């Protein structure tokens with residue numbers, strides 16, 4: 001799968017034809033009376049028809065059989081812990097930390113079967129809110145495609161490569177890379193062994209790269225580093241195929257007698273994409289003080305309130321730390337936003353131990369948090385020299401303006417909550433002295 005080809009750019013208007021069918025794309029129009037090769041034209045709209053030109057997203061698909069050809073959807077029962085019921089448990093304002101989520105060993109589990117909702121807020125019907133899921137699986141999806149009618153999926157692999165077939169083509173996404181599969185785009189996930197990762201699902205809007213303000217025209221995640229698959233179609237004669245749909249927070253399945261991956265050519269700007277986090281151009285203070293983590297925003301899903309995201313995807317990449325007369329780790333703080341964090345690799349700078357790759361933390365709105373006692377002790381006495389930090393590590397944060405509820409699975413069933421978490425701050429003494 002590593003030999004996949006990609007188109008590069010963010011928000012670009014792309015065109016792609018499977019090389020087996022040259023000139024499959026109609027010239028100069030979208031809906032010819034008859035398409036080349038006997039294909040059907042199908043438009044996939046990612047925004048309202050009338051959305052402003054700068055935001056308008058749509059792709060034209062030229063496929064063997066229209067997506068409309070399927071049997072009725074019925075309830076899908078093989079995924080027990082995906083849900084969007086935020087009232088399962090009473091609200092919990094505590095600092096929460098999860099040990100690494102278990103990957104199934106004996107039982108074969110696919111990506112869809114392995115979806116577990118940890119926390120979230122809002123409403124899929126009102127198209128406002130988000131959900132944080134984790135996936136733990138070990139088996140490839142066969143003759144099955146999944147699509148989400150509720151929002152975009154931002155997928156953060158933590159262990160194992162995801163070989164993803166989408167309607168628009170194939171992409172391979174490894175740990176330290178991420179991908180976005182927008183609302184409605186059908187995809188299947190092949191895995192190569194024990195596989196785990198995190199998903200940020202947003203209902204309101206699509207993800208975009210943030211504005212750069214005074215940073216200028218370049219920096220952070222640069223558009224040219226985003227990769228979109230090229231057209232590819234399945235030429236197998238498949239008579240038994242299933243489509244799983246996430247619709248209004250529940251899963252449904254429908255049978256059809258053709259593959260969902262039959263798009264021979266496509267053109268448009270509504271596309272899946274991947275991004276390698278090592279391409280992120282890190283910007284930070286080169287004088288003094290700790291910058292807010294918004295400088296590390298890779299992608300954002302904006303709300304209608306200026307500068308206030310439904311959710312930002314933020315990373316803490318390897319970088320030089322050079323600030324003078326500064327407490328360099330994250331500051332102690334209370335935030336009007338929710339902070340869900342995960343760890344892809346290594347160790348997080350604010351926590352000496354306990355926050356482990358494949359685990360997570362949640363610091364809810366106004367829940368106080370910051371470096372643990374050991375980190376404070378070391379960093380407040382450190383001899384400040386330019387230093388590489390977070391080498392070989394990658395932590396990330398889903399930061400949201402919404403107040404997140406934890407599911408019953410997240411709080412109880414997974415049995416991964418670390419009840420000792422609060423202890424990491426208890427040794428922070430009162431060092432106050434009236435006279436220094």
Ligand SMILES: O=C(O)Cc1cc(O)ccc1O
Pocket residue numbers: 291292293329330331333339350363369370397
């Ligand atoms: O809580 C955290 O660890 C995330 C975080 C990092 C940082 O550098 C500044 C603020 C912040 O919330």
Ligand SMILES: [Fe+2]
Pocket residue numbers: 333335339363369
């Ligand atoms: Fe924080």
